[in-house]
Amino acid sequence: SYSPRNHEATHLRILLIGPTGEGKSTFINSVDSVLQGRVASRAPTDQHVTADSFTKKYKTYKFSKTNEGHYSFVINDIMGMERTKGVHVEDIKLALRGHVKDGYEFDPENKLEEGDLGYNAAPELSERVHVVVTVVPAGVVSLLTSDMIAKLRDIRLAATTLEIPQLAILTKVDDACPKAQKNVNNIYKSDYLKEQVYKFSQLLGLPVNSIFLVKNYSSEINTNDATDAHILCALKQMIVFGEDYLSHLND
Numbered sequence: 001s002y003s004p005r006n007h008e009a010t011h012l013r014i015l016l017i018g019p020t021g022e023g024k025s026t027f028i029n030s031v032d033s034v035l036q037g038r039v040a041s042r043a044p045t046d047q048h049v050t051a052d053s054f055t056k057k058y059k060t061y062k063f064s065k066t067n068e069g070h071y072s073f074v075i076n077d078i079m080g081m082e083r084t085k086g087v088h089v090e091d092i093k094l095a096l097r098g099h100v101k102d103g104y105e106f107d108p109e110n111k112l113e114e115g116d117l118g119y120n121a122a123p124e125l126s127e128r129v130h131v132v133v134t135v136v137p138a139g140v141v142s143l144l145t146s147d148m149i150a151k152l153r154d155i156r157l158a159a160t161t162l163e164i165p166q167l168a169i170l171t172k173v174d175d176a177c178p179k180a181q182k183n184v185n186n187i188y189k190s191d192y193l194k195e196q197v198y199k200f201s202q203l204l205g206l207p208v209n210s211i212f213l214v215k216n217y218s219s220e221i222n223t224n225d226a227t228d229a230h231i232l233c234a235l236k237q238m239i240v241f242g243e244d245y246l247s248h249l250n251d
Helices: 024-036 089-096 138-143 146-161 178-182 184-189 191-204 225-247
Strands: 012-017 059-061 073-077 131-137 166-171 211-213
Touching: 012 024, 012 089, 012 225, 024 073, 024 166, 024 225, 073 225, 089 146, 131 138, 131 146, 131 225, 138 166, 138 191, 146 166, 146 191, 166 191, 166 225, 178 184, 184 191, 184 225, 191 211, 211 225
Parallel strands: 012 073, 012 131, 131 166, 166 211
Antiparallel strands: 059 073
16 A cells, blocks of 8 residues: 655665675565565576676566556666676666666676766656665675675765665575574574674674565465565565655655
């Protein structure tokens, strides 16, 4: 039933960022799966281990309601961040302000510039980002390079300057913790996963209560209530944070 109270916005826009191959597209599919009540896979993913991002374009995903129309939020997928290739940090900063057109294919060799075909010179409020979500697997928090942390911090500071709220989700919890793999209800009972949340909070500077543990749908053929609950918990907070941002823009 959610709808933005700020009537200048037709929907709330959530942007997922993070390293390559760490669960951004899979989270989009997981959200779609929860809302459709069946496992969905609209956002292309790649299980092949590679250093190159499988997502190349800036793509907006809308989510259909079971009766008609769409939910009043969208999620944007973006090219993953890498040490040498991947999306430019400056391109992500442009996306925050709505300057990247939907469907733009990122060029690791060249940043998007004003006047380029994919540059949106006059973005409307609905084209801007209203909440930023960093996506990192729980098992690699301690393995993040100083270069990657610096890039994530750079984007965080840019979003803060624009007063855009930020959250994070730690994915692949079942790969990181045997207790979570055995029973998804154990996610928040795991001392190891709690430790990763605190570590990531220190690395990025995000409050602990803005970091969520999530198991994406990746190998399942059916949805289940326990997995749905954690995905919906994170999604609800994204919408709450984004709605607060939209509601107070004109304060």
